Amino acid sequence: MESxxxxxxxxxxxxxxxxxxxxxxxxxxxxxxxxxxxxADEFPKSKxxxxxxxxxxxxxLVDFLxxxxxxxxTVFEEDRSHDAPARLERLLDHMLSPGPEGESFVRAxxxxxxxxxxxxxFRARFTETDRVxxxxxxxxxxxxxxxxxxxxxDETRVATFVVTTLQGAGFHRSTTDDGFDEDALRRELxxxxxxxxxxxxxx
Amino acid sequence: MESxxxxxxxxxxxxxxxxxxxxxxxxxxxxxxxxxxxxADEFPKSKxxxxxxxxxxxxxLVDFLxxxxxxxxTVFEEDRSHDAPARLERLLDHMLSPGPEGESFVRAxxxxxxxxxxxxxFRARFTETDRVxxxxxxxxxxxxxxxxxxxxxDETRVATFVVTTLQGAGFHRSTTDDGFDEDALRRELxxxxxxxxxxxxxx
Numbered sequence: 001m002e003s004x005x006x007x008x009x010x011x012x013x014x015x016x017x018x019x020x021x022x023x024x025x026x027x028x029x030x031x032x033x034x035x036x037x038x039x040a041d042e043f044p045k046s047k048x049x050x051x052x053x054x055x056x057x058x059x060x061l062v063d064f065l066x067x068x069x070x071x072x073x074t075v076f077e078e079d080r081s082h083d084a085p086a087r088l089e090r091l092l093d094h095m096l097s098p099g100p101e102g103e104s105f106v107r108a109x110x111x112x113x114x115x116x117x118x119x120x121x122f123r124a125r126f127t128e129t130d131r132v133x134x135x136x137x138x139x140x141x142x143x144x145x146x147x148x149x150x151x152x153x154d155e156t157r158v159a160t161f162v163v164t165t166l167q168g169a170g171f172h173r174s175t176t177d178d179g180f181d182e183d184a185l186r187r188e189l190x191x192x193x194x195x196x197x198x199x200x201x202x203x
Numbered sequence: 204m205e206s207x208x209x210x211x212x213x214x215x216x217x218x219x220x221x222x223x224x225x226x227x228x229x230x231x232x233x234x235x236x237x238x239x240x241x242x243a244d245e246f247p248k249s250k251x252x253x254x255x256x257x258x259x260x261x262x263x264l265v266d267f268l269x270x271x272x273x274x275x276x277t278v279f280e281e282d283r284s285h286d287a288p289a290r291l292e293r294l295l296d297h298m299l300s301p302g303p304e305g306e307s308f309v310r311a312x313x314x315x316x317x318x319x320x321x322x323x324x325f326r327a328r329f330t331e332t333d334r335v336x337x338x339x340x341x342x343x344x345x346x347x348x349x350x351x352x353x354x355x356x357d358e359t360r361v362a363t364f365v366v367t368t369l370q371g372a373g374f375h376r377s378t379t380d381d382g383f384d385e386d387a388l389r390r391e392l393x394x395x396x397x398x399x400x401x402x403x404x405x406x
Contacts, residue, residue, distance in 0.1 A: 114317010
């Protein structure tokens, strides 16, 4: 969902430590100023170990994006225990008010997205990420329709619209200082969801 | 509006040529791989002339963003000769289907936005850019209300929502390969505008 902290549980400890170091360095320096040396500075083991596993910073970042994708899918799976309005509210909280750690994550993602127009491997991962996020929103809408809580709508259209707006909000927040009126955006999005899905769209 | 081509008319020829070269090099290389040498390769005069005016690539890029801002304001001024539904339709065309040159511009803007979380000067310019774009949409909505074509609504809320969605669409398009269903997004956005502003919201 591009606004939670990664690295909750990870089996391959060295890979995990290298990707954690990559993420830590990315949060501080952004993409353009990121170097293997700066990643190594965050890594508790030797720099040569990084070179044994990865050809350069882009390979580390692509593997980092793979790890995120695996974790998104796990988070989304767990989420199915709640009803559709509660899931929708959690999604809005997560994407619009992610807290300091989440905002730092959004900034790091914006930095990598900024390179994506010029980097095929990054773009391929973000294509997949967006497909997973959109699929998650589609599944929420479908669940709400199946449970009789939401109006019958074209779930792909609604999901595309909602995800585009939520990502636009993160993009704006991470690249400007004023952060406009986030409450106004949320109220307008909730009004849209109620008019589209029904009065109980959001818990 | 972040999807038109700059450099329509420019008085200071050398500044214009340097910023044109900056933009040309940015479109090819993105931000991280952009260098003064690559800008100089696109510049018809000598590289030393660039150094006489600018301390480095970031100074060129900040001046480039300033130029864009000036041009946005001019474009928006001219636009006031049309009625509100026509202006809204032009905005949607411009942001959702900008054509090849416009898409290249959106990619270049995404590249610079990617650096914005880590660069105060870039972030200050994008803050201003977004304020101008939001102001433009507010003025369209206000005009529609004044003319009795749109329902009375909170124009800031609607403008914030519309601009966030439109920017999210450009962000997605420029950083992924699938480009989802743009028509679905546009139809959903038009449905939202009609439910909010009235049946004649978009020409």
